[in-house]
Amino acid sequence: MHTIVLATQKGGSGKSTLAIGLALAAKQAGFTVRLIETDPQGTLSNWLRRRNTDDVVVEPIYHAADYEPRLKMLADSGLQVAIVDTAAGLSAVTTAAIRHSDLCLIPSRPTVADIEATVSTLSVARAWKRPYSFVLNQTPIRGQRIDNAAVALAEEAALDLAEVLARPLIVMRNDHQDSLASGLAVSEFAPNGKSADEIRGLWRWIENRLELEATTNVLIDQVILAANGVLHVAAGLAADETTTLAS
Ligand SMILES: Nc1ncnc2c1ncn2[C@@H]1O[C@H](COP(=O)(O)OP(=O)(O)OP(=O)(O)O)[C@@H](O)[C@H]1O
Ligand SMILES: [Mg+2]
Numbered sequence: 519m520h521t522i523v524l525a526t527q528k529g530g531s532g533k534s535t536l537a538i539g540l541a542l543a544a545k546q547a548g549f550t551v552r553l554i555e556t557d558p559q560g561t562l563s564n565w566l567r568r569r570n571t572d573d574v575v576v577e578p579i580y581h582a583a584d585y586e587p588r589l590k591m592l593a594d595s596g597l598q599v600a601i602v603d604t605a606a607g608l609s610a611v612t613t614a615a616i617r618h619s620d621l622c623l624i625p626s627r628p629t630v631a632d633i634e635a636t637v638s639t640l641s642v643a644r645a646w647k648r649p650y651s652f653v654l655n656q657t658p659i660r661g662q663r664i665d666n667a668a669v670a671l672a673e674e675a676a677l678d679l680a681e682v683l684a685r686p687l688i689v690m691r692n693d694h695q696d697s698l699a700s701g702l703a704v705s706e707f708a709p710n711g712k713s714a715d716e717i718r719g720l721w722r723w724i725e726n727r728l729e730l731e732a733t734t735n736v737l738i739d740q741v742i743l744a745a746n747g748v749l750h751v752a753a754g755l756a757a758d759e760t761t762t763l764a765s
Contacts, residue, residue, distance in 0.1 A: 519593035520728050521600045523619040525642075528635035529606035531625045532655035534561035535694050536720075537603040541574065542703030543721035549598045549730070552577055556585070556615055557605035568701030582610035589618055599730075608638050616642045621728060622650040623684065628657050628667030633674065640675065651727070652683050653720065656690040684727075686719045 522540065524533040537553060545551045553576045555562040562576045579588050592600055602619070604612040616622050622643040626632040636652065643650040652671045657664050664687060672679040688694075689712065697707035705714040724730075 519589075519597050519600055520620045520730060521589065521602060521618060522621045522623060522724060522728075523602040523604065523615045524623050524625060525604040525612055525616055526624045526626060526632075526636055526639045527606060527608055528626070528632050531606075531627055531632055531635075532653075532688070532694075533557075533606075533625055534565075534603050535698060536623070536625055536653060536655065536688070536717075537601050538562065538565060538698065539694070539704050539717040540721055540724070541599075541601045542705055543718050544599050544601070545574070546705060546718075547721060547725070550596070551599045551601060552592060552597055554579055554589075554600055554602040554615075556580060556609075556611045557603055559605060562603055565698060565701055568699070570701065580611060582614045585611055585614040586618055608642065613642055616648055617646045619643075619648050621724065622648050623653050623724075624650060625653045625655045626667070626671065628654055628663050630670075633667060633670050636671070637674065649727075650682075654683065654687040657687045659689055684720060685723050686716050688716050688720065689713070 524537050526533065534557070541551050541553045551574075553562055553574065555576050555578045558580050560578075563578065566574065566576045577588070577592070579585050589600065602615045604615055616639070622639070624636050624639050624643075626636050640650065652675075654664065654667055654671070657667075668679055668683055668687075672682055675682045691711075691713045693704050693708045693711050693713040697704040700707060704711070704717055708714055
C-alpha cells in the first residue's frame with residue numbers, strides 16, 4: 519500500500535481539497551483508494567455526506583495510538599493507495615501520519631506566511647526520513663509571485679527545485695470550491711476543466727515519484743477474470759461428466 523499524507527501547519531492551504539481531488543484521480547486511474555481523515559474538523563466526512571454515492575470511503579482515525587494499527591489493517595486488506603488528510607498545526611496524529619507515509623505532500627499558497635509555515639512539517643518529514651514534496655496551491659495563473667514562491671521553497675529545503683516541487687502547480691479556480699460544496703471531486707465536477715487536468719497531472723506526478731504501476735489493478739482484474747473463466751469451464755465439464763454418467 520502507498521500512503522500519501524497531506525500536511526502543513528498552515529490552515530486553509532488546501533490539504534483537504536487536494537486529498538479529495540487526488541483520491542478520485544487515483545481511483546479514476548484504476549487504483550483502489552481510501553481517504554483517511556485525521557482532522558476532527560471533519561472536512562472529508564462532511565464532503566462525503568454531500569455525496570450521493572457510496573463509491574468512496576472516508577476512514578476517520580483521530581487518535582495517534584490508533585493510527586499505525588489501522589493503517590496496517592488497510593495494507594493487509596490489499597488496499598493500494600491511502601490518502602491522508604491532516605489538521606492544521608502539528609498534532610500527535612499528524613506526526614504519526616507523516617512518520618508512516620510513503621510521501622508527505624506539503625501544500626502551500628504562494629505567500630510568505632504559508633511558505634514559512636511549512637518549516638515545522640518539513641522538519642518532521644526529515645526527522646523520520648520520509649520523502650516529501652511541496653505542492654504550490656491556489657496560485658495565480660502566471661506571474662513573478664509563483665517563481666518567487668517556488669524559489670523560496672527550494673531554498674528552504676536547500677534542494678533543487680525539480681526535486682522538491684510537485685508539478686503541475688494548482689491554480690486558484692472556483693471549480694475546486696464548487697466541487698467541494700457538491701460532494702464531488704474536481705475531476706467529476708468539471709472533468710474537462712483546467713483544474714481537473716491539473717489534479718490528474720499531479721496524480722501522474724505522484725505515480726512517477728512513487729513508481730506506482732497504474733496497470734497493477736487492471737492486471738489483477740484480468741487474472742481474476744481469467745481464473746473465473748477457467749473455473750466456469752471446469753465446472754461446465756464436471757457438470758457434463760455428471761450428466762453423462764447419470765444417463
Ligand atoms: N486551488 C484552489 N482554488 C480555489 N480554491 C481552493 C483551492 N484549493 C483550496 N481552495 C479552497 O480554499 C479553502 C481551504 O481549502 P481546504 O479546506 O482544502 O484547506 P485545508 O488546508 O484543508 O484547511 P484546514 O487547515 O482548515 O483543514 C476551501 O474553501 C477550498 O475550497
Ligand atoms: Mg482541511
